[in-house]
Amino acid sequence: MIREITDRSEWVSFQNATGSPSFLQSWEWGDLNARNSNYGVLRLGCYNASGDLSATAQVLKISAKRGSFLFVPHGPTFGDLENWNSLLSEFRDYLTDIARKEGYAFIRISPVQEYQKATIDCYRDLGFRKAPIYMHAERIWVLPLDKTEDELLANMRKTTRYLIRRAPRDGVKIERRNDPESIEVFWELYSHTAERESFTPFSKTFVDNEFKTFHESGNADYFFGKVGEDYLAGALIVYTESTAFYHQGASRHTKYPVPYALQWEAIKSAKARGCKYYNFWGILQEGRTPKAWAGLTLFKKGFGGKQIDYVPTMDYVVEPFAYAVSWLLESLLQWKRGV
Numbered sequence: 001m002i003r004e005i006t007d008r009s010e011w012v013s014f015q016n017a018t019g020s021p022s023f024l025q026s027w028e029w030g031d032l033n034a035r036n037s038n039y040g041v042l043r044l045g046c047y048n049a050s051g052d053l054s055a056t057a058q059v060l061k062i063s064a065k066r067g068s069f070l071f072v073p074h075g076p077t078f079g080d081l082e083n084w085n086s087l088l089s090e091f092r093d094y095l096t097d098i099a100r101k102e103g104y105a106f107i108r109i110s111p112v113q114e115y116q117k118a119t120i121d122c123y124r125d126l127g128f129r130k131a132p133i134y135m136h137a138e139r140i141w142v143l144p145l146d147k148t149e150d151e152l153l154a155n156m157r158k159t160t161r162y163l164i165r166r167a168p169r170d171g172v173k174i175e176r177r178n179d180p181e182s183i184e185v186f187w188e189l190y191s192h193t194a195e196r197e198s199f200t201p202f203s204k205t206f207v208d209n210e211f212k213t214f215h216e217s218g219n220a221d222y223f224f225g226k227v228g229e230d231y232l233a234g235a236l237i238v239y240t241e242s243t244a245f246y247h248q249g250a251s252r253h254t255k256y257p258v259p260y261a262l263q264w265e266a267i268k269s270a271k272a273r274g275c276k277y278y279n280f281w282g283i284l285q286e287g288r289t290p291k292a293w294a295g296l297t298l299f300k301k302g303f304g305g306k307q308i309d310y311v312p313t314m315d316y317v318v319e320p321f322a323y324a325v326s327w328l329l330e331s332l333l334q335w336k337r338g339v
């Protein structure tokens with residue numbers, strides 16, 4: 001049986017119990033999108049015959065120029081892993097009813113299940129197809145934090161380790177900040193980065209509210225790197241119980257190894273917080289992400305860790321004609337992204 005969850009503590013407890021694999025299924029992410037993007041948000045729970053919660057799905061109701069659809073970002077979250085496909089089937093049927101009643105053309109799911117042919121086959125058997133566009137990271141770089149700091153350093157690329165150790169000698173200072181002024185510092189760096197790299201940034205309102213929403217529950221920090229009084233790099237780190245996520249980053253070109261020192265400080269902070277993983281977020285995936293990600297990918301991999309490929313974003317078509325229009329528009333968007 002599926003019903004809406006309105007109790008935050010029930011939601012958070014289930015996410016934590018299942019490993020809190022993504023902040024996109026956190027209560028905060030739903031609040032952020034409801035307040036800032038004007039998306040409708042549904043938090044659904046699938047309960048077994050005994051009344052126990054077996055799976056959850058945070059669903060965003062998206063109405064965009066390219067189409068209207070129901071979106072489950074990095075979900076559903078399955079507590080009963082042996083029967084995940086039958087739980088997914090229940091969510092599919094429930095959301096299909098909503099889509100037909102409210103005029104949504106398709107259901108889109110961006111899973112955090114690792115890529116395996118058998119898993120893909122299950123999605124296809126349930127009527128899903130690969131989406132023409134990625135919505136969130138499908139290939140990520142993750143650093144397990146189950147080693148000492150010395151061991152983490154030893155497992156880094158030689159150049160990365162050298163630049164981290166050189167940073168203090170170059171006068172690099174790292175700050176972790178949560179004060180209101182930190183928002184303005186980050187935005188100045190972020191907008192500069194977007195202009196330099198020619199990407200479409202999140203709005204200032206969205207970035208500000210992302211920090212505020214997660215910080216209210218103690219799940220966000222800004223990290224800044226500076227030399228003298230000049231801020232040269234910044235990062236917004238978002239937390240779940242298990243993981244620290246490097247979700248937003250910004251920098252100025254500089255001869256100083258500021259970004260390396262900043263990431264190392266964020267990694268150490270995540271480890272001290274009790275996180276099991278440091279998630280660098282998306283890396284280059286040929287044919288799926290922009291080619292311009294190559295340099296950033298090299299930077300992220302230098303810290304050690306491992307690549308994880310998720311099941312690609314999957315669509316379930318409800319209204320074929322409207323979906324075909326969305327598919328064409330999103331295929332064009334993928335081309336414009338430089339994929």
